[in-house]
Amino acid sequence: MKTITLLGASGSIGQSCLDVVRQHPQAFRAKTLVAGRNAQQLVKDALEFRPDCVALADTSQAAAVAAALEGKGIEVLAGHDGLLEACQRDNDICVSAITGIAGLEPTLAALASTRRLALANKESLVCGGSLLMQAAQRQGVEIVPVDSEHSAIFQALHQQPRKALRNIVLTASGGPFRTWRAEAIAAAKREQALVHPNWDMGAKVTIDSASLMNKALEFIEALYLFDLQPRDIEVVVHPQSIIHSMVQYHDGSYLAQLGAPDMRSPIAYALTYPDRAALSVEPLDLVSLGRLEFEEPRHADFPLLKLAEYAWQAGPAAMIAFNALNEEAVAAFLGGRFTFGAIARVVVEGMQREWNQAIHGLSDIQDADKSARRLAQALIAR
Ligand code: NDP
Numbered sequence: 001m002k003t004i005t006l007l008g009a010s011g012s013i014g015q016s017c018l019d020v021v022r023q024h025p026q027a028f029r030a031k032t033l034v035a036g037r038n039a040q041q042l043v044k045d046a047l048e049f050r051p052d053c054v055a056l057a058d059t060s061q062a063a064a065v066a067a068a069l070e071g072k073g074i075e076v077l078a079g080h081d082g083l084l085e086a087c088q089r090d091n092d093i094c095v096s097a098i099t100g101i102a103g104l105e106p107t108l109a110a111l112a113s114t115r116r117l118a119l120a121n122k123e124s125l126v127c128g129g130s131l132l133m134q135a136a137q138r139q140g141v142e143i144v145p146v147d148s149e150h151s152a153i154f155q156a157l158h159q160q161p162r163k164a165l166r167n168i169v170l171t172a173s174g175g176p177f178r179t180w181r182a183e184a185i186a187a188a189k190r191e192q193a194l195v196h197p198n199w200d201m202g203a204k205v206t207i208d209s210a211s212l213m214n215k216a217l218e219f220i221e222a223l224y225l226f227d228l229q230p231r232d233i234e235v236v237v238h239p240q241s242i243i244h245s246m247v248q249y250h251d252g253s254y255l256a257q258l259g260a261p262d263m264r265s266p267i268a269y270a271l272t273y274p275d276r277a278a279l280s281v282e283p284l285d286l287v288s289l290g291r292l293e294f295e296e297p298r299h300a301d302f303p304l305l306k307l308a309e310y311a312w313q314a315g316p317a318a319m320i321a322f323n324a325l326n327e328e329a330v331a332a333f334l335g336g337r338f339t340f341g342a343i344a345r346v347v348v349e350g351m352q353r354e355w356n357q358a359i360h361g362l363s364d365i366q367d368a369d370k371s372a373r374r375l376a377q378a379l380i381a382r
Helices: 012-023 039-049 059-068 079-087 101-113 122-138 148-157 182-187 203-211 213-225 264-272 304-314 316-334 341-350 362-381
Strands: 002-007 028-035 053-056 075-078 093-096 116-119 142-145 165-172 233-237 243-249 254-258
Touching: 002 012, 002 079, 002 101, 012 028, 012 039, 012 093, 012 264, 028 039, 028 079, 039 053, 039 059, 053 059, 053 079, 059 075, 059 079, 075 079, 079 101, 093 101, 093 264, 101 116, 101 122, 101 316, 101 362, 116 122, 116 264, 122 142, 122 213, 122 316, 122 362, 142 148, 142 213, 142 264, 148 165, 148 213, 148 243, 148 254, 148 264, 165 213, 182 341, 203 213, 203 316, 203 341, 213 233, 213 304, 213 316, 304 316, 304 341, 316 341, 316 362, 341 362
Parallel strands: 002 028, 002 093, 028 053, 053 075, 093 116, 116 142, 165 233
Antiparallel strands: 165 243, 243 254
């Protein structure tokens, strides 16, 4: 029986992870559940999964959660400190699925008391990649990716000698605007961007998929996770999202991982690696599928993807700014404050500044994040 600390329990990945646990009650126990503000979902899951502890970032709802769980033997923690305390409770696997840079500090805190980090929160690698990778190594924590693309690469790289690797091919669905004209993309509204053609995900990552910012974040995530250079990664649009990514070896062979677009598969793999668990997911109907297509990304109409390489070359402060500008722009877009095209405008303009502060630790990351958010707000207000 493996115990799990689940950061972001109330979100899309969190709920998929709990479904994997539900399907394997003998193998996994959700021991600690951490959420942001969704007290109702947290209470519902606590009553079903009976963790030892739940934590909520939002202190205003802590009393209501405690009242709902009274007499159940479940500890309730809340607020910043309560959340970090929950992250440090012993477990076998920590699933990191808080959205945005908000996931970085809890993920770092969790490293002290886990053996495996099942990482979905790509923003924590983009903003604190060196810090996180080094801390995991120092504390003997293995990182197994949850992001479907990185899970595919992880699986395709498994047990192959590293020197045999030629490059990796990161696939992108292209999002809902893949075939739209540039003017229509720029004018797109919230409801149009929130409809992903293949995946059912949280709002922020769905918007990032529409702008290809998600692929930009994943590009940086792959550089850290697999110790690569930008020249080692090719991004290809694959509208069906069936090939989750692939690896090319020097003998010309490609190893790909395929499956239906269902996050429960990579989550289960991150929990069971190096084994595999049975899972009730839809099998692929290859004949009905008929064909798999591949296209070049339309860089001129989706400028954020190319900025990933620029941010990486410019260094840690630039990657933090890249993420923060986008988080603020996406929040403004989701709040109905502007149309889709303004997300890229804010990020592209913000990245024209010099972002070269020295980054030595978490507080430097948080300072750089705050300063980029201030600029983003000024650009949004224009
Ligand atoms: P959701 O928006 O669905 O869920 C986010 C989770 O984070 C919620 O549980 C939310 O709590 C919690 N949260 C947000 N802010 C805070 C905070 N300040 N403190 C504590 N908890 C917080 O996102 P997803 O599940 O879609 O994505 C999560 C991460 O996984 C992202 O980094 C995303 O890029 C990555 N990912 C997601 C995929 C997907 O299919 N969804 C695929 C691959 C990667 P609450 O709702 O209670 O406020």
